[in-house]
Structures are given as structure tokens and as C-alpha cells.
Amino acid sequence: MTKDRAPSPLLTVPMEGVDESTWLDVIQKMDEVYTRxxxxxxxxERKNSELEQSQQFIFSVLSAMSDVLIVCDERGLIEQTNAALCELVGRGEDVLRGSSLADLLADAASVQAARAAMDRSEAPRGGQAIELNLLDRQGQPVPVDANCTPRIGANGKRLGTVWVGRPMAELKRAYHEMRTAHEALKRTQQQLLHSEKMASLGQLVAGVAHELNNPISFVLGNVHALRKYCDRLQTYMAAVHAHASESELANLRQKLRIEHLLADLPSLIEGTLEGAQRTADIVHGLKRFSAMDPEERQPVNLVEVIERAIHWVQKGRSSPVPVRWVPLQACTVLGSAGQLQQVMMNLLQNAFDALSAVPDPVVWVAMDCNGDPDQPTVRVTVRDNGPGIPPEHLLRIFDPFFTTKPVGKGTGLGLSISYGIVEQHGGRLSARNAEGGGAEFVLELPRA
Structure with missing residues (x-):
């Protein structure tokens, strides 16, 4: 059992001139100071706990950063790094702290660029983008897209520099893969476009054969006639070279009808040339339609494109559909003639297909080449008197592989490809149901 401590002499022996109330005030003040x-x-202790939590939070953020972080003083010596940098260079933070930033750079150009950024007196607060080459753990240069930001102290003076960088090897690899995929997609799109074009051409084979048969037959008949005339001329010339008498030559000339032959030769030759030219024009049109289209855009007379499209689609049908079309003067747009012809042929082919069960089918093609003077636009409408487009199909009509035709009658790519072609030409393709019945497609293109 402990003994009671003896009271302090100061408390038991009153000091002269100090009363008891004064002592009570002193004791109360001491209690207040102690409590404070x-x-x-x-x-x-609470502030220390919050500071430790803040430090742990900052450390967790720095550790989670995928970008590399380097904090340097004004001399370029490393004060702080993060786990991403340590992982990249293969050195711990304790080893890096106090070393020079130049020791991490792979070439003299990077050292010079980093030194110039750190020595810049008026560095932007938002940072300065610099491409540097860091040495990785194998000693190989790694391109890093770095941002150099000044570190400012409480007194407003610059204390050093903060470097935040992202290794670009993965970015370059991802960009290369994306570019390769984009090129493959463009090639696939071109092949798909060409395949659909050839499918449209396949539907026109019968009409094309009939179209070619007329001039070829005409040329063939003229050539046979020219061959007979050539034989007669050879017989007559042989008699001339044999020094036949004037009476014999006159009889022979009458027998071989040389005068008629000579009078008929110009028309035969002209007709043959016309048929050959017609054949060449047909082949040239087919080649232009079936060929892969170049990337560059050229002035195209849209009136000629529409007339060719009407002609070819009509030739490809066993029973032609009347087309109401009044051609205008030349109306020029900038684009690819083959691609625009493919669009028009697809719109006409769809209109013809929609009229297969209509008693009196008609297709109207109209063109407005005036437009707004400030925004000159060519407007082409293709309308039929068929059953129209069901409302539930209007929103999907340009979707790839969407078709209402029976299996084997369509791929559902024609309108989708046409929509893409028009968009590439800076235009717009839309579909709606006409007020008087039937479907109506509206093609709008910027005028050249």
C-alpha cells in the first residue's frame, strides 16, 4: 500500500500577499493549458494519420500509373519515380534516386532536348511535349512521348521538373495494326463493291449479248459483201493486166457490175465503220462499268450516266419497263462515272423488280440541276408505281444484307453499297413512299 504524498509547501504555506482565490485561478489556468x-x-495524431493516408493514396496512384513518372530537381537529379519507370529501366527507386536524368536517356539528342526543356526559364504551366528515347532493362532505346512540366514551390520559384511519359512502342504497334486492318477493310470494301457491280453486270448479260449482236451482224454482213466485191475487182483487174480488148472489158464490167460495186463501196465501208464503232462503244462502256474505280474524282456528266444506266438495265430485261425520262442539258458532278452508274443501275433495277406483278408498270426518272445558288445540289429521283416500301422496312432498307427478295434473287448489298458510294461523293441517298403510291428514291449530289 502506497503512502500519501506530503502536500507541497507552496500549497500548505500561504505566500504573503497571495490569497486563496488567486491560487485557485492559477490552478484553473494550469488545468486549461493541460487540457489544451x-x-x-x-x-x-489525427493529422499524422491523415497524412499517412494521403501518402499511401499518392503512393498507390503512382504505383498504378502505366505512364512513367520522373521528378527531378533544378539540376536534373532524380528525386522521385514510380513503379512503371522502375519496371521499364529495370532499376529500383533507391538506385534511381539521386542519379541524373541523362543516365536514363539513350542518345545525345534526347539528353540535349531534356536539358533544354529543364533550362527553359519560361516553361508553360501546361507542360511541353518532347519525344525522348529511354534505355530499357536490356539497354535498348524505347521511344517515349514525354511531357515536361515545371515544379513550382510555395514561394513561386521553380524547384525542378516533373516528367510524365508514355512508351510509344505499344501505341505504334496498335496504330500499325489499326492501319493494317483499315487497309484490309478498304480492300474488302472495294472487292465487295466490285462483286456487286459484276453481279449487276451478270443480270445484263442477255441484253448485252443482244446489244452486241446487232452491230456485229451488220459488220459481218458488210464484210461478206466486201469480200465478194473484192473477188470481182480482182477478176476485172486481172483482165486489165492481161491487156483484154475494150469490148471484152466492157462485157466483163457489165457482167461483174463494176459500176454498181464502186457506187456501193463507200456506203459499205461507212456502215462497217459505224458498226465497229458501235461495238467498240459497247465494249468500252462495259469495261468502264466493270473496272475497279480509281480513287481520284473527275468531272462527270450525270445526264450521260443516267442515260447509260437506263439503256443497260432495259437491255437486261426480257420485257422492258417504260421509263419516263426527259434528259436535260449537261449537268456535271465530281466523282467516279462507274460508281455513279452503278448507283443509278441499282436504283432502276430495284424499281423494275418491284413492278414484276404490276399490270401497267412505269418508272419515272426526274432530275433537278438548278438547286440553291449558295449550295448547288443535283437532285435525281427514281419513282415507280409499285406497292411501295413497308413502313417497318424503311429504317433498314440501306442495311447490309437486308433484302425482301426471295433467296437467290438478291444479296441485300446493292442499296447498302449505293448508300456508301453516295456518301463518299459527299451526297445523300434517301428512300420514301411517294404520295401517289410506289417507292421513291432521292439522290442528291453536290454540283461540280
């Missing part, structure tokens, strides 16, 4: 000290100690 305890509160301050509790607050300090």
Missing part, C-alpha cells in the same frame, strides 16, 4: 495540450496532441 492533450487536445493538441489528439489533433496532431
Amino acid at each position: 495540450l492533450i487536445d493538441d496532441e489528439v489533433e496532431l
Whole structure:
């Protein structure tokens, strides 16, 4: 059992001139000071706990960063790094701290660029983008897209530099893969476009054969006639070279009808040339339609494109559909003649297919080449008197592989490809049901 401590002489022996109330005030003040000290100690412990949590939060953020982080002083010595940099260079933070930033750079150009950024007196607060080459753990250069930001102290003076960089090897690889995929997609799109074009051409084979048969038959008949005339001329010339008498030559000339032959030769030759030219024009049109289209855009007379499309689609049908079309003067747009002809042929072919069960089918093609003077636009409409487009199909009509035709009658790519072609030409393709019945497609293109 402990003994009671003896009271302090100061408390038991009153000092002269100091009463008891004064002592009570002193004791109360001491208690207040002691209580404040305890509160301050509790607050300090709380602040220390918050500071530790903040440090842990900052450390977790730095560790989670995929970008590399380097904090340097004004001399370029490393003060702080993160786990991403340590992983990249293969060195720990303790080894890196205090070393020079130049030791991490792979070439003199990177050292010079980094030094110039750190020595810049008026560095932007938003940072300066610099491409540097860091040495990885194998000693190989790694391109890094770095941002150099000045570190400012409480007094407003520059204390150093903060470097945040992202290794671009993965970005370059991803960009290369994306570019390769994009090129493959463009090639596939071109092949798909060409395949659909050849499918449209396949539907026109019968009409094309009939179209070619007329001039070829005409040329063939003229050539046979020219051959007979050639034989007669050879017989007559042989008699001339044999020095036949004038009476014999006159009889022979009458027998071989040389005068008629000579009078008929110009028309035969002209007709043959016309048939050959017609055949050449047909072949040239087929080649232009079936060929892969170049990327560059050229002035195209849209009136000629529409007339060719009407002609070819009509020739490809066993029973032609009347087309109401009044051609205008030349109306020029900038684009690819083959691709625009493919669009028109697809719109006409769809209109003809929609009229297969209509008693009196008609297709109207109209063109407005005036447009707004500020925004000159060519407007072409293709309308039929068929059953129209069901409302539930209007929103999907340009979707790839969407078709209402029976299996084997269509791929569902024609309108989708046409829509893409028109978009590439800076235009717009839309579909709606006409007020008087039937479907109506509207093609709008910027005028050249």
C-alpha cells in the first residue's frame, strides 16, 4: 500500500500577499493549458494519420500509373519515380534516386532536348511535349512521348521538373495494326463493291449479248459483201493486166457490175465503220462499268450516266419497263462515272423488280440541276408505281444484307453499297413512299 504524498509547501504555506482565490485561478489556468495540450496532441495524431493516408493514396496512384513518372530537381537529379519507370529501366527507386536524368536517356539528342526543356526559364504551366528515347532493362532505346512540366514551390520559384511519359512502342504497334486492318477493310470494301457491280453486270448479260449482236451482224454482213466485191475487182483487174480488148472489158464490167460495186463501196465501208464503232462503244462502256474505280474524282456528266444506266438495265430485261425520262442539258458532278452508274443501275433495277406483278408498270426518272445558288445540289429521283416500301422496312432498307427478295434473287448489298458510294461523293441517298403510291428514291449530289 502506497503512502500519501506530503502536500507541497507552496500549497500548505500561504505566500504573503497571495490569497486563496488567486491560487485557485492559477490552478484553473494550469488545468486549461493541460487540457489544451492533450487536445493538441489528439489533433496532431489525427493529422499524422491523415497524412499517412494521403501518402499511401499518392503512393498507390503512382504505383498504378502505366505512364512513367520522373521528378527531378533544378539540376536534373532524380528525386522521385514510380513503379512503371522502375519496371521499364529495370532499376529500383533507391538506385534511381539521386542519379541524373541523362543516365536514363539513350542518345545525345534526347539528353540535349531534356536539358533544354529543364533550362527553359519560361516553361508553360501546361507542360511541353518532347519525344525522348529511354534505355530499357536490356539497354535498348524505347521511344517515349514525354511531357515536361515545371515544379513550382510555395514561394513561386521553380524547384525542378516533373516528367510524365508514355512508351510509344505499344501505341505504334496498335496504330500499325489499326492501319493494317483499315487497309484490309478498304480492300474488302472495294472487292465487295466490285462483286456487286459484276453481279449487276451478270443480270445484263442477255441484253448485252443482244446489244452486241446487232452491230456485229451488220459488220459481218458488210464484210461478206466486201469480200465478194473484192473477188470481182480482182477478176476485172486481172483482165486489165492481161491487156483484154475494150469490148471484152466492157462485157466483163457489165457482167461483174463494176459500176454498181464502186457506187456501193463507200456506203459499205461507212456502215462497217459505224458498226465497229458501235461495238467498240459497247465494249468500252462495259469495261468502264466493270473496272475497279480509281480513287481520284473527275468531272462527270450525270445526264450521260443516267442515260447509260437506263439503256443497260432495259437491255437486261426480257420485257422492258417504260421509263419516263426527259434528259436535260449537261449537268456535271465530281466523282467516279462507274460508281455513279452503278448507283443509278441499282436504283432502276430495284424499281423494275418491284413492278414484276404490276399490270401497267412505269418508272419515272426526274432530275433537278438548278438547286440553291449558295449550295448547288443535283437532285435525281427514281419513282415507280409499285406497292411501295413497308413502313417497318424503311429504317433498314440501306442495311447490309437486308433484302425482301426471295433467296437467290438478291444479296441485300446493292442499296447498302449505293448508300456508301453516295456518301463518299459527299451526297445523300434517301428512300420514301411517294404520295401517289410506289417507292421513291432521292439522290442528291453536290454540283461540280
